[in-house]
Amino acid sequence: MSVPSALIVPLLTFVLLDGFIQGSVVSLLPVIRDALHTSTGQAMWITAAQFLSAAVCVPAFGRLGDLHGHRLMLRVALVTITVGSVLCAVAPTLEVFLAGRVLLGPLDSLLPLSVGLVRDRLDTAGSRRAVSLLAAALILGATTGTASAGPLASVTGGGRTVLWNLAALAVLCLALALTPRIAATGQRAHGRMDWRGAILLGLGLTLLLGAVSQGTTRGWLSPLVLGGLLLAPMVLALWVAVSLRSSEPLIDVRAMASRSIAPAFGCGFAVGVVVLGSQSVTVAFLDAVPEETGYGFGLPHWQIGLWIAVPALVSFATAGVSAAVGRRLGYRTMLALAFLLLAAGFLLKIVGYAVLPLWYAGHMVSDAGVGLAISGLPTIISEGSPRDRGAASTAVYYNLKTAGGSITGAAAAAVFNGLLQESTHQPSLTAYLLLWGACGVVALASAALIHLAPPKQGVAEQPLREPMRSPGVG
Structure with a gap:
């Protein structure tokens, strides 16, 4: 079965945005560091902040999409991504920039939500073809962002122009998401959102990724890093226990x-x-x-x-x-x-x-x-x-x-x-x-x-x- 373009083209656009923002920001890290007058160690939080936010947002958005419609949660994710992108573009300080990066956490949910939507709307052969196209789009977006962000920043005299371009792309994707082109979820899950499970899973992953991201700068035996590494498996084990007892786990x-x-x-x-x-x-x-x-x-x-x-x-x-x-x-x-x-x-x-x-x-x-x-x-x-x-x-x-x-x-x-x-x-x-x-x-x-x-x-x-x-x- 061929993949209907009316469904897949908007989703491909959203996943391209995901890869493009991810690849561009990684390439711009030195430029952003200098523009915000911060150190290399502090600039590492630029990627860590988005990873930590994604650890909480991605499973929650995925389950909410299954329950309330993937199209709805795609729109919510793109609203948050647009606000975060604009905040990063105007940020005068590292703290404001990090707030924007936290708001970009739902960026990583665009692919799972898209996969959920195509699986709901298409037969098995069509959904497999669509998933392969979505994965290819993510790779293409990341590659394009990585290769183009640095040269564009050099030509335009800084990273602000690139960040504004990313914000503009987010706005365009949000506008596309609000059109009727995207099909609604036909078959939704029954039940309720497991907020306790979402909090425990997000906290466990945040502790793990946060400790790992700071291990090389703070030292692996520092109280903050060591505490995170010890607490993370305990919280994740508690999440498993709670999920096994729940009738409707995350x-x-x-x-x-x-x-x-x-x-x-x-x-x-x-x-x-x-x-x-x-x-x-x-x-x-x-x-x-x-x-x-x-x-x-x-x-x-x-x-x-x-x-x-x-x-x-x-x-x-x-x-x-x-x-x-x-x-x-x-x-x-x-x-x-x-x-x-x-x-x-x-x-x-x-x-x-x-x-x-x-x-x-x-x-x-x-x-x-x-x-x-x-x-x-x-x-x-x-x-x-x-x-x-x-x-x-x-x-x-x-x-x-x-x-x-x-x-x-x-x-x-x-x-x-x-x-x-x-x-x-x-x-x-x-x-x-x-x-x-x-x-x-x-x-x-x-x-x-x-x-x-x-x-x-x-x-x-x-x-x-x-x-x-x-x-x-x-």
Whole structure:
């Protein structure tokens, strides 16, 4: 079945906005730091604030979308995102900018809400195709934002123009969301919102991500960081206990822990580890001057974005065809292949660390796996979850991916600070090889995990034909 453009085009636009804002702000961090006259350590809160807000907002918005309509919550999310974007654009101080970033927390809920809507409105084959397009749009938006934000800031004389452009895009997306083009959710969940579960899950993830984000700057044994790392598992354990006793939990923990779907959540965490956790390391390696450090390729800053953009476009392409690949191979086999490509890519990086073409080939191979993994996992998770909890379950996957990336980023910083060259005080080659090796092992373990897991009958193996649902109000 073809994907109806009247439904998918607005959703693709929203997900493009998600990726574009995420990629642009990461590229602008040095520019924003200087404009707000703050330190590098304080500027780290710019990304941390949005991550922490997303930890609370994403599962709550996903469940509210299942209950009250995905279209309604998309509109609420875009109102908040628009206000946050404008606040960031006008912010005179770091505190005001961070308030804007907190309001951008619902940004990460745009994809889960979109997945919930297409799953409700389309048959299985159509929804799989739509999810692959949405995943590709997210990759394309992030790639475009990362590659264009820096040059645009240089041309226009600062980051304010870019921030105003992001705010303008948010306004346009909000205007599109308020039009009748977006279909309403036809079949809503019954029940009520589990606010106690939402608070406990959000608090647990906030403690975990907050402690991890500050570990390298404050020290891992500082009371604030150590307290967060100790309290986080306790709060999350309490959330599980409360959810198991609730008749209408935020997340169906029993379904989430089933043998057929739990491996997909574990692989979502692994995707964060191998993708988000290694991004800054890739930039650092391309930037390193071999005459000074004994490794790296010493590329100019303006070239690094281009070198990263091409493999990202490979991810975009493989994400776009993932529905066809999954239909032919089965989604679990496709995901196993995706993680094997990731592992092969890291192996090529290790073997070819001194030869740019070979190292870059590894980067291309791994990013081909990234596209298949990022687009395939939401399909497995949404179809394997109860029908009335598709958006909420996809939201948990999104948070697990972010958590994996945050934890790996902090671990990488610790390794790089611990393995320094005495002469240059730069990370040693061993630090890079260890990280790539660890990511390769995680990818191999994920391939085995997803391939050996018993499939749930009818989930993401062969296209199932279902009749279109009648329009509803929501």
